[in-house]
Amino acid sequence: MFEGVPAALHPPVDLALAKAVESIPHGDVLSGGSVFEMKFDGFRAACFVGLRDVWLYSRQGKDLSRYFPDVLAAAGKQIPPGCVIDGELVVWSGDRLDFDALQLRLVTAKAALPALVHESPASLIAFDALAVAGNDIRGLPFRDRRTLLEELAREWVPPLNLSPVTKDRAVAETWLQEMPATGVEGILVKGEAQTYEPRRIWLKVKSRNVVDVVVAAVIGPATQPRGVVVGLPLHGRLRIVGRSGPLSARAGRDLARYLRPPQGKHPWPEKISERLLDRFTKECGKIRLTLVEPLVAEVSADVAWSGQAFRHSVRLVRVRPDLQPDEVSLPADFERE
Structure with a gap:
């Protein structure tokens, strides 16, 4: 199995990751100078092309091969044996990425998959590129790996695509501002001289929006909340759409000044599934909420919206006591997804 793939790269393989930063850095913060790349909203995957077969593995080491026969067929025809390619699996719906359609690949019955x-x-x-022509190239600097990848991709046609890159920070800023409308999540920053290592060697900047939401519950006591649970009106009801990351002690104290016990019937239960707050968790237990009288707050959220919830945690910006919960509506951009 995996014949033709370098032995050190037989799947599953640990992939390089990125550390989150607030903005696109100035100057050459990574070895060899900065290269900027779009961060696409999909499934991270490595493609292994052997002498006779092709495989796709997720970042977590799951074999995704059977879910993406279209990508496997294209890779087998267009990528020579002995190559290992790092990339993102995506589904396009018109001119934007469709993460929900991508997720369906993993839950659709085998008979319905075609x-x-x-x-x-x-x-x-x-x-x-991690390997080319049976040779492990992770020890090469990124500029050389990119050159080899571009050579491989010279005659590719969809569904194989080469991610665009630029060395111009102004172009990267334009991407960060304009590309979220297509589902691009943000920008990756890589160093031209960096070798490929299975740790957080790159930087990532995510596009974020400030959104009015309803805070109707918190994690922890109302006197010192550790996080907020946020909702938006969906299908005629206030539905839980996400949670914040951990609040600082000061932010928790500031928020506590606005929290009141719920008056009358509350729209949410006191216990919910962990997966409702974190769709990526493997836990199946329950989380106890501290229900509060709904109030409006601004949160900073990245552009990843599933159609029903934020896919990543939000960041509490400020409470809006001047607004009423019934004034909050689903953002127009979310309605189109």
Whole structure:
């Protein structure tokens, strides 16, 4: 199995990761100078092309091969044996990425998968090469790995794509401002001289929006909340759409001044599934909420919206005591997704 792939790269393989930063850095903060790349909203995956077979593995080491026969077929035809490609699996719906359609690949019955593949074809957006022609190239600097990847991609056609890069920070800023409308999550920053290592060697800047939400519960006591649980009106009800990251002690104290016990019937239960707050968790237990009288707050959220919830934690910006919960509406951008 995995014949033709370097032994050190037989899957699963630990992939390079990125550390979150607040803004696109100035200057050459990473080895060899900065290269900027779009961060696509999809499934991170490594594509392994052997002498006879092709495989796709997730960042967590899960074999995704059977869910993406369209990508496998294209990779087998267009990528020579002995290559390992790092990239992002995505599904396009018109001119924007469709994460929900991508997720359907993992839950659709085997018999129904061919129809789904036909209706919502997937693509692989390649952004790095770990092996070429049977040789492990992780020890090469990024500039050289990129050159080899571009050579491999010279005659690619969809569903194989090469991720665009730029060395111009102004172009990267334009991408960060304009590309979220297509579902691009943000910008990755890489160093031209960096070798490929299975740790957080890159930087990432996520596009964020400030959104009015309803805070109707907190994690921890109301006198010192550790996090907020936020809701938006969906299908005629105030539904839980996410939670914040951990609040600082000061932020918790400031928020506590506005929290009051709920008056009358509350829209949410006191216990909810952990997966309702964190769709990426493997836990199946319950979380106890401290219910409060709903109030409006501004949160900073990245652009990843599933159609029903924020896919990542939000950041509490400020409470809006001047607004009433019934004044909060679903943002127009969310309604179109």
